[in-house]
Amino acid sequence: MPKNDPYAALRYREFNIFLLLRFAMVFAWTMQFVVIEWEVYSITKDPLSLGIIGLMEVIPAVSMALFAGHVVDQKEKKSLLIKCIIGFSVVSLGLFLITWPRIISGLTTNTVLYCVYFLVFLGGIVRAFIGPTIFSLFSLLIPKKVYPNAATWSSSVWQVGAVLGPALGGFAIHWIGVHWSMCFIFGLSLLALISLLQIPKKPVLNPNIGEPVMKSLKGGLKFVFNNKVILGALSLDMIAVLFGGAVALLPIFAQDILHVGSEGFGILRAAPAVGAAIIMFTSAYFPLNKNAGMKLLAAIFGFGLCIIVFGLSTWFWLSVFALFMSGVTDGISMIIRQTILQLKTPDAMRGRVASVNSMFVGSSNELGAFESGVTAKLMGTVTAVVFGGCMTLITVVGTGALLPKFRKLDLEEDLKELSK
Numbered sequence: 001m002p003k004n005d006p007y008a009a010l011r012y013r014e015f016n017i018f019l020l021l022r023f024a025m026v027f028a029w030t031m032q033f034v035v036i037e038w039e040v041y042s043i044t045k046d047p048l049s050l051g052i053i054g055l056m057e058v059i060p061a062v063s064m065a066l067f068a069g070h071v072v073d074q075k076e077k078k079s080l081l082i083k084c085i086i087g088f089s090v091v092s093l094g095l096f097l098i099t100w101p102r103i104i105s106g107l108t109t110n111t112v113l114y115c116v117y118f119l120v121f122l123g124g125i126v127r128a129f130i131g132p133t134i135f136s137l138f139s140l141l142i143p144k145k146v147y148p149n150a151a152t153w154s155s156s157v158w159q160v161g162a163v164l165g166p167a168l169g170g171f172a173i174h175w176i177g178v179h180w181s182m183c184f185i186f187g188l189s190l191l192a193l194i195s196l197l198q199i200p201k202k203p204v205l206n207p208n209i210g211e212p213v214m215k216s217l218k219g220g221l222k223f224v225f226n227n228k229v230i231l232g233a234l235s236l237d238m239i240a241v242l243f244g245g246a247v248a249l250l251p252i253f254a255q256d257i258l259h260v261g262s263e264g265f266g267i268l269r270a271a272p273a274v275g276a277a278i279i280m281f282t283s284a285y286f287p288l289n290k291n292a293g294m295k296l297l298a299a300i301f302g303f304g305l306c307i308i309v310f311g312l313s314t315w316f317w318l319s320v321f322a323l324f325m326s327g328v329t330d331g332i333s334m335i336i337r338q339t340i341l342q343l344k345t346p347d348a349m350r351g352r353v354a355s356v357n358s359m360f361v362g363s364s365n366e367l368g369a370f371e372s373g374v375t376a377k378l379m380g381t382v383t384a385v386v387f388g389g390c391m392t393l394i395t396v397v398g399t400g401a402l403l404p405k406f407r408k409l410d411l412e413e414d415l416k417e418l419s420k
Helices: 013-044 047-063 065-074 077-098 109-139 144-175 177-196 213-226 228-243 246-257 261-283 292-312 316-344 347-379 381-402 412-419
Strands: none
Touching (some): 013 077, 013 109, 013 144, 013 177, 013 246, 047 065, 047 109, 047 347, 065 077, 065 109, 065 213, 065 347, 077 177, 109 144, 109 347, 144 177, 144 261, 144 316, 213 347, 228 292, 228 347, 228 381, 246 261, 261 316, 292 316, 292 381, 316 347, 347 381
């Protein structure tokens, strides 16, 4: 295998299957969230309702995350992921039924909203398990020496799904309506399930099978909080996503500020993921491992600036460009963070570390949606977005000043150790 082979991870068949199922799930999940956002805001015309969507998912995702990490480390990963995908399929099918015009016509608006919130809550339970399971399965499909390259491709596929999901979500609402859009999402979950069945079961590498739950949870938390590199990466990204959650307010910008309708909404929603996908494919040829700490800090600082520009813009294409550049900077952050987690986490700890990651970063997307909805309600949409961008800049400066070791982080040394 060439020294800097940009396709190193793609030479493993099982990893390619993994990328297909990951793409299908990300596509389905992001498209579903966009369709739900549009439907709920169309019904209520209330920014707070968008925040409630995020809150309904983040409550179970955070409250069950540590327990989910314990379960993932104790169980066989393929079987557990099958159950997760089936759970997502049930949620999608429920949303398909509750958006059926014949059913809606016989229900009050509040009843429809409560059903949507309940299904989103169930989706949050599924999410608590699916993130750590995918993270753990990832490491069992390829050798450690290609982890950085595999992390780049996995993140790239994630972003491609995140590009097409929101974009198609916006266009599908316009073309076929909310109801049939949910039917399409249900079909994507079945595609993911069929793909997963092609991967054989993998061994459980945790030597402490049957370990008491509380002891297991304490061990996972202790590892994360004692590892300053992992803790710094997670904390930095969590704050950036929490306060830079302008994406949650895009229905308001599309409908009330930029006046571009559902098609413009699809473009705005896809712009960050397009930028991230481009930088991720580029990074397969030009790795980001050298001076990773400074690159991560610079990327999140740039992300904050982009959010501020977006919040102040009243020109559609400037808004699109700002979101595109926010995706570029976020893509750099994601690749570096995923590489840090894969290289620094022992096999027996992957489920629990991934669960902490989902609490810090994954769930901060939904918590950020809630924060954005509340601040938009209190101080206005534009002010809320600019405030979030400013908080991101302050966080980056503070992290860089307080963690000099993090500024000096260089992942090239870890890769040299693996190649010996």
